Amino acid sequence: MIAVVASTHWLTAPQERAWRRYRRMRTLLDLQIARDLSRDSGLSEADYDVLSTLSEKPEGRWRARDLAAQLLWSTSRLAHHVGRMEQRGLVARQPCADDARGALIILTEQGQAALRQAAPPHVASVRRHMIDLLTADEVAALDALAGKVITHLVGEVPAELPPR
Amino acid sequence: MIAVVASTHWLTAPQERAWRRYRRMRTLLDLQIARDLSRDSGLSEADYDVLSTLSEKPEGRWRARDLAAQLLWSTSRLAHHVGRMEQRGLVARQPCADDARGALIILTEQGQAALRQAAPPHVASVRRHMIDLLTADEVAALDALAGKVITHLVGEVPAELPPR
Numbered sequence: 555m556i557a558v559v560a561s562t563h564w565l566t567a568p569q570e571r572a573w574r575r576y577r578r579m580r581t582l583l584d585l586q587i588a589r590d591l592s593r594d595s596g597l598s599e600a601d602y603d604v605l606s607t608l609s610e611k612p613e614g615r616w617r618a619r620d621l622a623a624q625l626l627w628s629t630s631r632l633a634h635h636v637g638r639m640e641q642r643g644l645v646a647r648q649p650c651a652d653d654a655r656g657a658l659i660i661l662t663e664q665g666q667a668a669l670r671q672a673a674p675p676h677v678a679s680v681r682r683h684m685i686d687l688l689t690a691d692e693v694a695a696l697d698a699l700a701g702k703v704i705t706h707l708v709g710e711v712p713a714e715l716p717p718r
Numbered sequence: 719m720i721a722v723v724a725s726t727h728w729l730t731a732p733q734e735r736a737w738r739r740y741r742r743m744r745t746l747l748d749l750q751i752a753r754d755l756s757r758d759s760g761l762s763e764a765d766y767d768v769l770s771t772l773s774e775k776p777e778g779r780w781r782a783r784d785l786a787a788q789l790l791w792s793t794s795r796l797a798h799h800v801g802r803m804e805q806r807g808l809v810a811r812q813p814c815a816d817d818a819r820g821a822l823i824i825l826t827e828q829g830q831a832a833l834r835q836a837a838p839p840h841v842a843s844v845r846r847h848m849i850d851l852l853t854a855d856e857v858a859a860l861d862a863l864a865g866k867v868i869t870h871l872v873g874e875v876p877a878e879l880p881p882r
Binding site for chain 2: 703
């Protein structure tokens with residue numbers, strides 16, 4: 555008689571090490587990039603993500619529901635965050651009486667200026683703390699593996715790069 | 719006469735794509751792993767991180783300041799989070815009258831049981847949404863590149879894997 559024991563398929567040692575390092579890199583990098591961004595530009599990562607995503611459309615305006623989906627935020631998180639950015643003059647909102655999620659979020663001139671000022675030190679920070687540390691092969695491997703995970707999780711590859 | 723213009727060293731197209739995909743993977747994966755963990759075990763990622771880190775020491779106890787440093791949390795974040803876990807019986811605290819940061823955080827039997835129950839579905843979730851999607855070369859590349867970033871950011875490689 556053979557005893558069948560349900561057993562967990564644990565990670566192998568190399569897999570576990572990669573997973574732990576990935577998680578540690580993620581946490582350390584988030585902290586460092588956020589620290590640099592705040593020091594250099596007074597923006598949070600969330601502010602930067604909203605501004606840079608808005609700027610990807612030539613007219614600088616998104617429907618709230620589409621912007622939330624693009625950022626992977628809930629519509630209520632977006633509404634709260636954008637409300638605070640609106641008070642600082644970085645974005646404007648054009649409400650839609652019938653449908654709050656259909657409201658337009660608009661990049662203001664002040665928001666554009668903040669993004670223009672923030673982008674160069676932010677790119678330098680991304681280079682310094684990650685990209686410039688990697689070989690071209692590592693950049694390609696990161697691109698490929700992240701693409702696989704994204705495809706698995708959303709069933710589609712991310713949109714192509716927008717024009718600068 | 720040569721005009722010298724200070725210019726930003728923007729990312730190349732492959733670098734920018736890798737950076738964007740890394741960030742999107744991070745966000746999607748965090749959401750999915752947290753969703754699975756909550757559904758399967760009723761734990762948050764922060765709960766799981768505290769429990770699994772405590773379990774790495776044979777006696778299941780850490781000084782609060784060391785645990786905070788290991789998790790890359792502020793001591794106040796740790797104190798708040800551990801306070802809530804204590805109310806659920808997952809950890810206990812042995813305060814140190816002279817030095818709050820020197821207090822001991824202890825894994826309870828209930829916390830051990832919760833971790834034992836949570837670990838198998840959590841590992842399955844990590845496999846399903848990331849590790850099993852990757853080739854051995856991609857796992858090795860992720861390990862190597864994360865190691866470089868971590869070394870740069872903390873000036874030391876992460877501790878070796880603890881024994882199971």
